[in-house]
Amino acid sequence: MPRMTMIQAVRDAMDVAMGRDERVVVYGEDVGYFGGVFRATQGLQEKYGRHRCFDAPISESGIVGTAIGMAANGMRPCVEIQFADYMYPAYDQITQEAARIRYRSNADFTCPMVIRMPTGGGIFGGQTHSQSPEALFTHVAGQKVVVPCTPYDAKGLLIAAIEDPDPVIFLEPKRLYNGPFDGHYERPVTGWGKHPDGEVPEGYYTVPLGQAAVRREGREVTILAYGTMVHVALAAAEDTGIDAEVIDLRTLLPYDLEAITASVRKTGRCVILHEATLTSGFGAELAALVAEHCFYHLEAPIRRVAGWDTPYPHAQEWDYFPGPVRVGEALKQTMEA
Incomplete structure (x- = not known):
């Protein structure tokens, strides 16, 4: 291929x-x-x-x-x-x-x-x-x-x-x-x-819209991410050694509620990751969905890791991005809660 x-x-x-x-x-x-x-x-x-x-x-x-x-x-x-x-x-x-x-x-x-x-x-x-x-x-x-x-x-x-x-x-x-x-x-x-x-097949094929993908299976905590942050989530899970399940949403609208809830109900914990600013970011919607559908399965508060609530900081770009260190800290705090 x-x-x-x-x-x-x-x-x-x-x-x-x-x-x-x-x-x-x-x-x-x-x-x-x-x-x-x-x-x-x-x-x-x-x-x-x-x-x-x-x-x-x-x-x-x-x-x-x-x-x-x-x-x-x-x-x-x-x-x-x-x-x-x-x-x-x-x-x-x-x-x-x-x-x-x-x-x-x-x-x-x-x-x-x-x-x-x-x-x-x-x-x-x-x-x-x-x-x-x-x-x-x-x-x-x-x-x-x-x-x-x-x-x-x-x-x-x-x-x-x-x-x-x-x-x-x-x-x-x-x-x-x-x-x-x-x-x-x-x-x-x-x-x-x-x-x-x-690896990409030649010719015609499609990936269904509205269907998430499990990029890493785990049983201790669910990480919900998309785009670049999927790779950051995988790196953080590897660095910390925490048995995290990484869900790549792929489509944000319509989102794959079944995949999200199945993972969180299995792990009992949830960390949400995106590059955009924290306030009113898509992670807020995800947190609300998890709280609404998985509340009685949660063993710790839902945590969000995101960009700063500031205009985009050109000179501090790589500090602005959520990286494996920030995500790893959130994973550890979630596990200790």
Whole structure:
């Protein structure tokens, strides 16, 4: 089985989808001739032509707005917002239009579109290139929110997202683009090409939306994570020696409640991990779900480990990120409670 980086897997997913369905179009800022700022679309314009992979003006609301019109009229656009931080001008189009078309039209129209966004920090991009805004999308009914953590999942989930009849927000962790982040280092240390999780099947396959994955089985405590933080959770479990079960949510909306509750009821403890700021982060929703559905199984308070409640601190980026030390402390405190 070939090995790929996450960037290559994302590109391969779009290639497969475009080859299978002529309704799929790919566009965004610098997406066509240049191949995207991270080269996720490199070669697609050359292969499929300028009418199916093309550059858009620097207008996020225009990119999303035109995609909504295309989707409502039978096409399947897969658009790129260059950084998740840039999506705010398009937030009205995403939440007020794309997410509501099915309901507002009594299902006369659907909106089968994907909005890809590189998310999170790790490239020293500063405050406007490093945010993790996933909670802003999980609050909105009518759309799905996906965050992969391996190349295999990135390809399978993206193909599934392109085929989905409703809008999908597809958040791609930048720290995972070119290699696995194992939590011990500030950058990928081996490259997905040498890492077992970098194995990606050729051709068509999908990973179901709304289905979590158990990345590490354990019996003492459950760690709920997604994206880059899955690798941090695995590193913390290894460092502490605690028998932690790591659940990779993969899809935040809809979330896999069955997988979450089954794990927490088994372990009796729960630590929630994400890169975004603590207050009103998606971890708060997860904590509420665990408390609501697993209260009588809990043997310790639920703990959250997250980014600071500050504007994104460029100069202190690696202190801001939850790392294995902070997560390990939370695991130990949970076990001692």
